Amino acid sequence: MPRSDKRRICFPITNRAYYGRSQLLIRKLHGHPSLELELMLGGSILLDKYSRHIADDIEAGGFTISASLFNVIEGGNHVAMAKTACLTALEFTNGLAAIDPDVVVISGDRFEQLAIAMAAAYLNKTIAHIEGGDVSGSIDESVRHAITKLAHIHFVTNDDAQRRVLAMGEDPRYVFNTGSLDVELAARVDTALTNERVNGYGVGHDVDVTRPFIMVVQHPVTTEVDNRKHLETTLNAVAALGVQTIWFWPNPDAGTGEMAESIRHFREHHEKAADMMRFITNAPADEFVAMLKATSCLVGNSSAGIKEASYLGTPVVNVGGRQHGRLCAEHVEHVGYDAQAIRAAVDRQIRHGRYAASQLYYRPDTSQQITDRLAGLELYTQKRFFEAAALSDLSGAVVGPTRN
Amino acid sequence: MPRSDKRRICFPITNRAYYGRSQLLIRKLHGHPSLELELMLGGSILLDKYSRHIADDIEAGGFTISASLFNVIEGGNHVAMAKTACLTALEFTNGLAAIDPDVVVISGDRFEQLAIAMAAAYLNKTIAHIEGGDVSGSIDESVRHAITKLAHIHFVTNDDAQRRVLAMGEDPRYVFNTGSLDVELAARVDTALTNERVNGYGVGHDVDVTRPFIMVVQHPVTTEVDNRKHLETTLNAVAALGVQTIWFWPNPDAGTGEMAESIRHFREHHEKAADMMRFITNAPADEFVAMLKATSCLVGNSSAGIKEASYLGTPVVNVGGRQHGRLCAEHVEHVGYDAQAIRAAVDRQIRHGRYAASQLYYRPDTSQQITDRLAGLELYTQKRFFEAAALSDLSGAVVGPTRN
């Protein structure tokens, strides 16, 4: 690719949720006068109908898609997930080598992002990681920290995460708490929720969003074997509640297949309970936020329950170990895989109603902060381990070194 | 694969150096009554003539090779290296899925080992990592710590490494300083060095090992672009010394191609200087140790200069940034890529003669300690981050939890 004198930023997007939360950032990166943005698409974002709208959306936004790589291996099990990661890395290596970016932006903790980070590291690229330092359950916990140890610039979303990234030996001049992009988006969205729009997504019974409804988002936990049973537990709990429900389909990860089967089975065999449920595969990020603002309670194990909901004050019942140990505001009640406990917790949260907004994951201008640093920081590739003892010497440094 | 009630340990070996240093461990794992050892071969170990001897050796030892996977992509550049890693991960995924081990042992910090660790993590296997926590230059620095963050059991080689692995949030009940396998091997080898054997390896001029000779091992540094120039600097420095030299060919990594070309070019154009040099691609681990014991000075950037040489008291001139920051005994003199400085340092080290043995990287019975823990520890897969504050609670624990 012919080079201008702009710094070239490559942003691989492999998942619709990542695209949703990154919209503000992508627009800022694209608009910055000294940056050149290259989007690469791969993974599940290329696979569904809604994602085709994403691609249109992206191109309508004037962004360049440098590569579209189909690399999801079917199977819905660990082997398929591992091989998807490997194939993703293989193909992104070619893509990254062709683009030859100055910085590769790795977002979050999905399994394929580590694979891309590995490829980028081996190509000797500077890696910027968004959302490192958090703790959680699932394989995400391993993935997130492994990416941190491959990355050179860190944009974390909260103080605890910053402390952990520093403890892991990262250069303190390159670790920034810029708050959460999801929360920034949640804070800015003012989409009005309408029955017409909500019932335009997914299948199942119509939901009347002017009346109380709950939302469920329960993803498989790749390090657990009983994903199907765990989902059924939630299904039974929710069915027993007798409340209108918007149920978001799980992510396409290991364990998805059997979870999707459970939902289908449930729909066929519990028609009455299913009659109060709408099942949605995707909705645009702003619509999702609008639902989150309106719902009586979010149930499941989505990070949206921890982050966006904290700022929006939405009551949350967090089920099982996926978000284990993550920094939480008071709006979350944690329960195990126990239908009775889930039902009781949801009841309590519905009765409690909305919480005060928390600033735990919020900083103003997150996307602008990240963009400015990607444009201005001096880049490096050879990492070294910064030990706590050495850190005191650097305590005066508040921003990283900037390029001339 | 049909399962016995033994714990199944899978040991991927991708590099002859790793095989060399792991011989004692492999034998111990193979012999342990409650363990079942499966070796998997891939990467460069399958590629050269000497490696075929390794495969014979392995089978002669009664070990099972579960898979032999050709996955080195030619090119000798970053793209080839990255793609080799991806292909390795892809193929080891199939292999690991077929073997279905309880534990996957990842050794060291080579780029393909991170790829295998990633595959193993996604297959939800328990990962044991040997030699984590060290610091160095090169991409190895990133690879090593990223593996740590995917691994569940850590066998480090020195106290500093242990401190760093704990700082990175690993479970202190699963972090063990068992010393270095290389050093254990070095301590046990009593192979006699003979001219006949030494001159049976490689090409070039015969070396008389009853007289003073130096050794050179200089690998490419993947995060540096001037590998060829750096090698030529060392070639010139060594040529100017006028001492007999055993030169070990660099590892097959990104940057190797141009380094090998330099050596060939040097041999053709500096016949006189080359007349004092023998170029060896491989030698068995015990022969290498025997040479290390006998050499007047080891020059280059091999980890053997830091580790084995510390115990053996061999003078070392460490060139450039590859071992940057690694814990070192007093036998090492560090110099930059400067022919004059290298030559002067080697002169000083030859004059100094051997050093006292250091225990920095030595613990007795390293391989037995590792084996016993792999057999006895309770295994887990879901990682969580242990923060320093939390560590004080665990200070009494000196060994990990054992299985019933």
Add this chain to the structure above:
Amino acid sequence: MPRSDKRRICFPITNRAYYGRSQLLIRKLHGHPSLELELMLGGSILLDKYSRHIADDIEAGGFTISASLFNVIEGGNHVAMAKTACLTALEFTNGLAAIDPDVVVISGDRFEQLAIAMAAAYLNKTIAHIEGGDVSGSIDESVRHAITKLAHIHFVTNDDAQRRVLAMGEDPRYVFNTGSLDVELAARVDTALTNERVNGYGVGHDVDVTRPFIMVVQHPVTTEVDNRKHLETTLNAVAALGVQTIWFWPNPDAGTGEMAESIRHFREHHEKAADMMRFITNAPADEFVAMLKATSCLVGNSSAGIKEASYLGTPVVNVGGRQHGRLCAEHVEHVGYDAQAIRAAVDRQIRHGRYAASQLYYRPDTSQQITDRLAGLELYTQKRFFEAAALSDLSGAVVGPTRN
């Protein structure tokens, strides 16, 4: 793999239909005293619920599954199909290298079978191809003949096919018309059709098989772009007939995604028509044959309409170009993608009723004939082109050279 003195036959199975038709052959190969059978599974056969039964079935039969390789890339488009083939070839290379068979059996003309044949050819294996020489539309037409030119032993199903394989330059001593395995199976099946069993498969309305019903099997044609529209044409035609219908879900090929979407859309928006339809993803081969024996007419583009139906005398309406040019008995009426024409043709066929059995694709003991030749023929790997002129010299030869 340790070797006995038996000839080792590797049979890759990538598709449930192939498994169905190959059951007799697999049993014969497994039971032959001088053969050793290794099954390898990959592709779509590993993906669905029914396929898991196949794996159980296989293992219950005492057969060895040497490898199970997940290699279907999601996307349902040409890119995904091409990459699936490549990944299949890559993984089967490792599997074949490990098994080291004397003969690899390639069945039919599915896209991934050419990929496996290529891998086997490059590993210098003798390749036996079943069902070469036919002509049809779709990419299958290219795939089938390309496999022929990689294969060494040919088991064709009819005289026309034999003539074409010879015209393409194959060694006449290794080209055998053994008839069709599908037809052999169809001839032997005596499974009784019951409502209970039929309605145990798939979803949708129950079918009463004691009353007239039609069957539809319409696969995507990978060289056509309007698969969705073509399917909708058939859906509309069938809906207008007002006859009970058993509709088999299309194969997972390029174009499947949009076809499946059409069917789902149809089911939701034409409830009344859909009320006469049952949609089945898979049924065991013997049940499929039982339905074929009982149905009033088979509609679509399945090869079963050309082959099994010819022997069973089932009326067939063959739609579009997928079977273009294939040798046909008189039971088939060919129509284009035209709802009116399809409807009229089905009407005519229903009125006509069953046809006399044709022997076009039938030879007795197909599976035994193939097995005996795989056991007895002298094997070779270096191919040469036999020109028609040279063929007259060989006219006396009726069987291939046998091994001592």
Add this chain to the structure above:
Amino acid sequence: MPRSDKRRICFPITNRAYYGRSQLLIRKLHGHPSLELELMLGGSILLDKYSRHIADDIEAGGFTISASLFNVIEGGNHVAMAKTACLTALEFTNGLAAIDPDVVVISGDRFEQLAIAMAAAYLNKTIAHIEGGDVSGSIDESVRHAITKLAHIHFVTNDDAQRRVLAMGEDPRYVFNTGSLDVELAARVDTALTNERVNGYGVGHDVDVTRPFIMVVQHPVTTEVDNRKHLETTLNAVAALGVQTIWFWPNPDAGTGEMAESIRHFREHHEKAADMMRFITNAPADEFVAMLKATSCLVGNSSAGIKEASYLGTPVVNVGGRQHGRLCAEHVEHVGYDAQAIRAAVDRQIRHGRYAASQLYYRPDTSQQITDRLAGLELYTQKRFFEAAALSDLSGAVVGPTRN
């Protein structure tokens, strides 16, 4: 890629020999007003020093290289060769999907070209094949015809080949005998041979090209197991001749490793004989032709001995089965792997001296003819089998249908 209304031609080049022979064609395709040429590089052409000159050359010529894909897997054995083909196909799939060409040009019969043809076929592209229909030994024999059965347009080099391509069922309106590109190039080259230039390539002893010298090009035969022994036979025969020799290094195929080892071993242990030999890895196509014009005899199994040499009248001793059955002019003497026989045949050929030029493989303006047809023919993708009987109907057609 944004599209003009030009027809887009994609030309994958994977081998330096193919680049050499295709230079005239590439220039013509590039210059044609209604064509748009996209070159894709992969395989061995990216690997050696000389190839880097090729890339420079290509870019200097103003041609676009759409992708450079490192996909050669080390090993030099069948497994590595098969996997290289699979990886090549995988990566070219992405490249072809991004370029979205109207026609993919597949040249010759190397193993990776079939893999690319398969990918192109599955992407539903029109494939033009150059040099189909020939017969030879080695895996090339299978590869060549399998490509024919995937291709839509055929440019063959001689009448026999045309007859065979038609026999295989190809559409006679799309089969053209345009002669050999190699021979066209040989006919046009007037590079003067100088000692300076010749001895600027490769290593070993200087050759005096003003005096008699022989050339050797002996590639591994992938379907044979004794490549090493066969090469040593030729080495011994040539050594015994006592004539100056230019020896071209074998292609990087399965079997190369051991052949290269033989040559190295020979050079070290037969210094005297080796003193008359120069070993060259690559030379530009025009220099190669200049040597071919001047040499007393070409020995080995290169197709240049059959084709270019026929037009140039160079005496050839063809060794072994690699060119088995290929159409030959009278300048070739065929011998087996027998040192005595090789030596005697070379002696006879040297004594015979040059032959009269043959037109077997020659047509004027080969590259222009191919270019014009690629620009003017109506394209199609759905293949069908043309049987000999049907051919008589088409006998009037001498050129294919042209587009409006």
